[in-house]
Amino acid sequence: MTIHGAQKHKTLKRYVLFFLFVGPALLVRTATSIYPVINTFHLSTLNYNLIQQVREFIGMRNFIYILSNEMFQSVLLFTLFFVAVSTFFQLLLGMGVAHLLNAKFIGRRLVRTINLIPWVIPMIVSAYAFRWLLAGDYGLISDWAFRITGSRPQLLLQASSARASLIAVNIWRNTPFMGLVILAGLQSIPEELYESAKMDGASWFKRFIHITMPASAATVVTLGLFNIIWQMSDIDLVLGVTQGGPGTATTVLAFRIYQHGMLWFDWGIASALSVLLVGLVAVISLIGLAIFKRYQFTL
Amino acid sequence: MIHKKAFLAVLCILAAAAMVLPAAGAREPEPEKIVVGVGGWAVEPTQRAVEELGFTEETGIEVEVVTRPGSPPEFLSQMSSAILGGTSPYDVIDIEDDVAIGFSRSGWLVDLDPLFDDEFWDDWPEAMLEMTETWSRHGGELFRVPHNYEAQYFWYRKDILDSYGLQPPQTWDEMVEVGKAVTSGDRYGVSDGLAQGAYLGVYITYLTQQAGGNVYDMGPEFEEALQFLYDMIHVHEVFPISALDKDYDQVNNDYMQDRVVMMRQWPFFYGVARSNPDWFAEDKAQVALPPAGPAEQVAYAGSWGWSVPTTADNMDGAMKFVEFMSRPEHQGPLAEIDTWFLSARDSCLEYMDGRGMAEYLELYSDAGVIGTRPFHPAGQEAHTVVEETAAAYLTNQMTLRQAVRQGRQRMADLD
Amino acid sequence: MTAESYRRRNTAVRILLYLSLGIFVFIALIPFYWMFLASLTPRHQLFSIPPNYFPDVTADNFAALIHQIPFIAYLVNSLVFSAASVLLSVILSFLAAYGFARIEVKGSSILLLILVLSMALPPIVTVVPLFQILRTLGLIDTITGITLVMGSVLIPFSVWVLVSFVKRVPVEMEEAATIDGARLFQVLWYIVIPAMVPALATIIIINFINAWNNLLFPLVFSHTEASKTLTVSITEVFQARTPYGRPWGVISALGVTMVVPMIILVLTAQKWIVSGLTRGSIK
Incomplete structure (x- = not known):
């Protein structure tokens, strides 16, 4: 065997070995995630309904129907609003929480543990707990409001307050996670760096921008992005807190997909909505990748 | 050497097992059996019915009663995968109206007509026959035999109305008047469980029918019904807005805590009221005929019934079971076992002789106020459109006109 | 800055810190408090207005878990x-x-x-x-x-x-x-x-x-x-x-x-x- 041949043989062996290791994971992901998403694109061009027993090709008609329908328009708008407002407050409050938990105080370990609780509890459980908390007649919040103002707010029965409640619960759930990630960044900064910046008279804000942010930026951006995407595709929260009501005021895209796909078996529309959701996710991911490139983060 | 010994021991055990197991399996022929799937709350009554009526003695077929998935979509997706695989977890199923639409249109249910001769239907009152025609037949085939007939009743506090010298209302307008007279503080004249997700749609359907229309047409009657409910809540303030967030349990609770004077409710409230002895008295939970709407005095009924999937393992046994449970002579005893089996069939009402809930069913049946539930082939999706349309208006997100316009567009797109 | 004012400022910061911590912990745990309370409340006391902060404690709901599902x-x-x-x-x-x-x-x-x-x-x-x-x-x-x-x-x-x-x-x-x-x-x-x-x-x-x-x-x-x-x-x-x-x-x-x-x-x-x-x- 020539040296060249041996080299080639060795490379081949390395590729085989690589796929032995990586192959199973890739295979499973392709079969249960990548293929289904591609399949969804195909299904979105069908009028496909299990209850009415139809399955026919209709091209883009599902999309035309969705995009020209006022109800779907408002669902799409609310989805974007929901994610944008949630993310903004999660970042803001997450920073607050991170600083709070970074301070020195008695019982810090315990409080840091408590911080994890909203995040490790099944979402559906906290969603029901909040629904019960916000209930118009029997809820805690309504009772307190009654004691203070003399009237019982029906928070889940007005579009604006139901939306606010849903977003608030979402923030409640995800802020601790943000806080945790930012806290990790804070802790990786040597104490001296802060002290010397303080000595130089840098304000809190400046220290934050120039020291804190860079330290945790890669993780915050990555996890923050995935977090946004997960929130967009989550149905547990809406299912538990408002079930999309009153009317369709708090219906988000993912919840609509669930209703069309698994409650009404209207698979054509469900798939078309899915394609729209994938589109939104793709846009957000591209923005994320751009940020990564710009700041030269690595995975 | 331990390894070798252990290996031998395992081998011996396996060999022994291999010899014993088939022998055990072939011991004697299994007795014939059917599996009956019913809602969780109906398992126990069904078991008792099978025992007390002696189904197994008569046919030699054992019956296993199991719980089927509670919500229609879940049940639909379970059966869709089972039937695709040519099997079925149940030989007989107890299904409600919602499920009946999906299953029958999918061609998953056996035609039950051959089980019954013409004489069999003489036992059925006109209104029940009409309901069966709409909800239990498709393409000329009978895919379900109803075993109950659940109308919606108008419950009221006779004690409170008496104290005001009032009679139960006969019309919508009177309901508002009576409501105004008795509403005070935490107590409302009228209430209902109107949470979205199957509750709200029921009431809107009920009111629309009283206004003379079919809710799925979303015609002027639908608007009239919505307007009426809206006015009761926001204008006359005899109906709490919080009802829009309540389920039946909660409104029953409000009723039994003296916060509601009149409500529409399904027959199960009869038992609920009596299971609260501290509160209960006969004149606290009386039933009157429903207040008439502008067009009709009517309250529609829903029903559950027996069906047999086309892929049932024991088709023959399943058919025998359905025939057995539907016999006229069994209707009375069944209703005695549980109101779950109470229907307006002549044999049933005669046997019950006005005992329990049968008194009210007779009242409604004789007055001819029980209507047929309006039908839509898209079932739950259409129902959701109704609810979302109604809720958008009732919670002041849209004007009536806007809401109805959107609703009509969505309803038209369903076809 | 005198030592006195520094200390006073420090105390104020501490108070603020513990106050924020209190609010934080309260908000993080409030739904669970409400849920635990409901799980111990007997059925007929659950839908009362105003809510019952000190219900008769019962294990019925947990027993129902085993019996009903x-x-x-x-x-x-x-x-x-x-x-x-x-x-x-x-x-x-x-x-x-x-x-x-x-x-x-x-x-x-x-x-x-x-x-x-x-x-x-x-x-x-x-x-x-x-x-x-x-x-x-x-x-x-x-x-x-x-x-x-x-x-x-x-x-x-x-x-x-x-x-x-x-x-x-x-x-x-x-x-x-x-x-x-x-x-x-x-x-x-x-x-x-x-x-x-x-x-x-x-x-x-x-x-x-x-x-x-x-x-x-x-x-x-x-x-x-x-x-x-x-x-x-x-x-x-x-x-x-x-x-x-x-x-x-x-x-x-x-x-x-x-x-x-x-x-x-x-x-x-x-x-x-x-x-x-x-x-x-x-x-």
Whole structure:
């Protein structure tokens, strides 16, 4: 065997070995995630309904129907609003929480543990707990409001307050996670760096921008992005807190997909909505990748 | 050497097992059996019915009663995968109206007509026959035999109305008047469980029918019904807005805590009221005929019934079971076992002789106020459109006109 | 600044700090307080206005769990489903992470990127096609079916975290071992895995939490007690088990039984959870 041949043989062996290791994971992901998403694109061009027993090709008609329908328009708008407002407050409050938990105080370990609780509890459980908390007649919040103002707010029965409640619960759930990630960044900064910046008279804000942010930026951006995407595709929260009501005021895209796909078996529309959701996710991911490139983060 | 010994021991055990197991399996022929799937709350009554009526003695077929998935979509997706695989977890199923639409249109249910001769239907009152025609037949085939007939009743506090010298209302307008007279503080004249997700749609359907229309047409009657409910809540303030967030349990609770004077409710409230002895008295939970709407005095009924999937393992046994449970002579005893089996069939009402809930069913049946539930082939999706349309208006997100316009567009797109 | 004013300012800061902490802890825990209270409240006191802050304590709601729903079956399903998903995801992810970190081939980093980015594919979007796939395979309403999809969903994050940990294992150790003639799998077993015990523990815990909390897959692919988990049972009690209403007491009791194991887990394994979530950036 020539040296060249041996080299080639060795490379081949390395590729085989690589796929032995990586192959199973890739295979499973392709079969249960990548293929289904591609399949969804195909299904979105069908009028496909299990209850009415139809399955026919209709091209883009599902999309035309969705995009020209006022109800779907408002669902799409609310989805974007929901994610944008949630993310903004999660970042803001997450920073607050991170600083709070970074301070020195008695019982810090315990409080840091408590911080994890909203995040490790099944979402559906906290969603029901909040629904019960916000209930118009029997809820805690309504009772307190009654004691203070003399009237019982029906928070889940007005579009604006139901939306606010849903977003608030979402923030409640995800802020601790943000806080945790930012806290990790804070802790990786040597104490001296802060002290010397303080000595130089840098304000809190400046220290934050120039020291804190860079330290945790890669993780915050990555996890923050995935977090946004997960929130967009989550149905547990809406299912538990408002079930999309009153009317369709708090219906988000993912919840609509669930209703069309698994409650009404209207698979054509469900798939078309899915394609729209994938589109939104793709846009957000591209923005994320751009940020990564710009700041030269690595995975 | 331990390894070798252990290996031998395992081998011996396996060999022994291999010899014993088939022998055990072939011991004697299994007795014939059917599996009956019913809602969780109906398992126990069904078991008792099978025992007390002696189904197994008569046919030699054992019956296993199991719980089927509670919500229609879940049940639909379970059966869709089972039937695709040519099997079925149940030989007989107890299904409600919602499920009946999906299953029958999918061609998953056996035609039950051959089980019954013409004489069999003489036992059925006109209104029940009409309901069966709409909800239990498709393409000329009978895919379900109803075993109950659940109308919606108008419950009221006779004690409170008496104290005001009032009679139960006969019309919508009177309901508002009576409501105004008795509403005070935490107590409302009228209430209902109107949470979205199957509750709200029921009431809107009920009111629309009283206004003379079919809710799925979303015609002027639908608007009239919505307007009426809206006015009761926001204008006359005899109906709490919080009802829009309540389920039946909660409104029953409000009723039994003296916060509601009149409500529409399904027959199960009869038992609920009596299971609260501290509160209960006969004149606290009386039933009157429903207040008439502008067009009709009517309250529609829903029903559950027996069906047999086309892929049932024991088709023959399943058919025998359905025939057995539907016999006229069994209707009375069944209703005695549980109101779950109470229907307006002549044999049933005669046997019950006005005992329990049968008194009210007779009242409604004789007055001819029980209507047929309006039908839509898209079932739950259409129902959701109704609810979302109604809720958008009732919670002041849209004007009536806007809401109805959107609703009509969505309803038209369903076809 | 005088020492006095400095101290006074310091005290004010301390008070503010503890006040914020108090508010923070209060907000974080308030729904659980309300849920625990409801789970102990007798049915007839639950819907009172104003709410009953000091109800007669009862265990009825917990007893109802056993009597009204197949609680034990759901609990066992939840445990088996979570454990199996963890096993599947951790084994596949560990192998993949090792491959990505140690075996240099062209295109490896782009594959890793694709794999990690597939984390962004919303599971809800895959539900309809997956339903058809599982139905064809006869895996609807089986634990195998939901485990397969859940295990898969957990892979990208696990690989992402594990790659960074594999890279931290000094490669010299492995090279020394290979020169000694040890086979690759022996290297993995005796050198890489022991060095990665903390990382693996972290991923196991996080994946377990995620699987335990998952609602979507059992919600759409499970129909009976053969494969339903606790998360689904709570929605089931909420809307379907009785046709008439929502037994909030039972829902709350069910919630409590799901929350308590998680709280215990957090109390005992906080450090590992945090290091995994932040990809080991905590020192």
